[in-house]
Amino acid sequence: MKTLRMPLSLVAAFLIVSMSALGSASTQTLSIEFPFAFSVPIPCANQGNGEVVHFSGTLHEVISSTVNGNNIHINILFNPQGAKGVGETTGDVWQATGETRMDMTASVSSFPFTITFVNNFKLINGGGGSLLVHQNLHVTVNADGTTTASQDNFTFTCK
Secondary structure (H helix, E strand, C coil): CCCCCCCHHHHHHHHHHHHCCCCCCEEEEEEEEEEEEEEEEECCCCCCCCEEEEEEEEEEEEEEEEEECCEEEEEEEEEEEEEEEEECCCCCEEEEEEEEEEEEEEECCCCCEEEEEEEEEEEEECCCCEEEEEEEEEEEECCCCCEEEEEEEEEEEEC
16 A cells, blocks of 8 residues: 655645745645555445445645735645555445545644644445445644644445
8 A cells, every 4th residue: 555645845845835935925835646446445335345445546736825914724625536446355436536625724923822623534336335424524733732633524434
């Protein structure tokens, strides 16, 4: 199984350009695509007996930032493009769809710092099977270092 490799040099350059705009209003957007591969056990595959499905395709990522005064908002969106998987046992073909979104809001001079993740990910088999994952995660870091996290609306549906 390969891990996702994000082109960190592009992301770092993007964030440096965004941060250099502090003190004035600025919006930047970066759109990149990179290949990915992963394997995932799907419990409802193979007529409910489960199997590992090997996926590969392209991951599309859009990073947007808005800087206004000392405040920054960053939005990152990931969605698979042409991602297909093949069942290890059955050879069934699956498609990966959906999106994962992260929103971060922070002040460069004070707290709180907040991050919200929303994950809507779907693995769909041409024969009608599917694995649907939905998750909301919210993290806040206060000036004293207190960190709170909450996960809402987590669902894992296997059909």
